[in-house]
Amino acid sequence: MAAPTISKPDFPWWLAVAGVLALAAALAIAASDLYAQVFATVAKGIGITIFVTVIAFVLASVIGLGIALMGLSGSAWLRQIARFYVEIIRGVPILVLLFWIAFAGAPAFVAAWNGLTAPLQNAGVLGELLVRDVSLLWRAIMALTIGYSAFISEVFRAGIQSVEKGQIEAAKALGLSRAQRFRLVVFPQAIRTILPPLGNDFVALVKDSSLVSVLGVADITQMGKVYAAGSFRFFETYSITAYIYLILTVGLSLALRALERRLRRQHEE
Template identity: 60%
Template sequence: MTPRNDQTVGEFPWWLLAAGGLGLWFLWRIVSDNLLSQILGTLSRGVWITLFVTLVAFSSACLIGLLLAVASLSRYRVLRQVARFYIEIVRGLPILVLLLYVAFVVAPALVALINHVVEPLGIDPIRTRDFALLWRAVLALTIGYSAFIAEVFRAGLQSVDEGQVEAAKTLGLNGWQRFRFIVFPQAVRTILPPLGNDFIAMIKDSSLVSVLGVLDITQLGKVTAAGNFHYFETYNVVAFLYLTMTVTLSLLLRRFERHMRRRPG
């Protein structure tokens, strides 16, 4: 007798009960402890930076990833090869290395290129330091995640039955109409769950922007701990903030996946 693949369906989430209890206990500790309250007040400013970096970079990465996925499935060989080159090269680089490379190599090169274009027009050149580290971090995360998201989109687009595409052709729909009305609406069911996982992963990877001095949760945690020497308390609050965001989003994602499975095909 083979084990069921859905053996965890209907199982009481004891892990969630334990995590929720631990979270409520730590929240009570924060409220009742002046030191932890001060640390939370300081780090809470970094939450907005973390969310801003994540939302902007993820939205941009989704747009680029969709274009890359479409290009990788194009009937034109040049587009397919260029898309594969971008995806494989970027996916082979660690996010931290890509972050440093974009911040200190790509950004100065972009500034030099812009100045080369605008100076003959009589426009004042810009300086490299005018390219804020926050936006360099956003650019790096966008580039890094666009390659992974492109593969998610590609798999989703290829999951649509070819027979439906052929039927759309016989109805006279052009390529854009087939993509808009037939392919993409069906591919969304396959795309959204892994896309949600990538969003959660980006929230965690956004902590890497602290190496550039961007004042996100992690950077403020390092600065706070270096100032008060309460490393244990400070990094407990840092972990609490990240876990609150990621666990909440994970639960919402699971609920959404169950809703999508219950919907008729």
């Protein structure tokens, strides 16, 4: 039987075309006072978008890893709690979750906090917490964190379960504790499986961070909405908004693919 031939990867024509279009768009922005003004206004929200995305992703990854470990634990109660969390959170649209956290969850948290700290407040040690003290920015971050933690937990769970049981048994035979087995044997191998879908979730979170604009958070989308509402330049404004998001998401996707290839080469070596 003839050995299978390995075809060479296709030339990334899509990337070449996208690069040409991005360059043409950049030149058009530089040459037009109107587009330059729109870009300068909308770009003010890039910092908030990046901040919301990074903080929410880090928190969601930590919570997601904890939920994944609960789902793989030896306790049936912990497994059921983890499955309940994942299924319920994944069944709620991110936008609905955002509204619930912002306008129902935050007031409930404030009421619970004031109830628990009432003795300290009466003693003058702590002041009363008001709903307006919880910024809309952090309400949005917590909503994205909770929403994405359910998806990320499934990524971690699948990656951890992909590690061969024989290697875990060998680590047990060497006398490694459960924490040592996870840190030294399981996680280093699982990360190669986890990284691609985890990167996809990060890119998706960049796009879903635009939902925070419904709360008035001054991200890219919100800055575009405000400018378009005042100038009625809807085509120019939302074209620039889409352009900025494409630069962020495509750039991140390329960087993550490069990281995946580097890790794959290191593993093969």
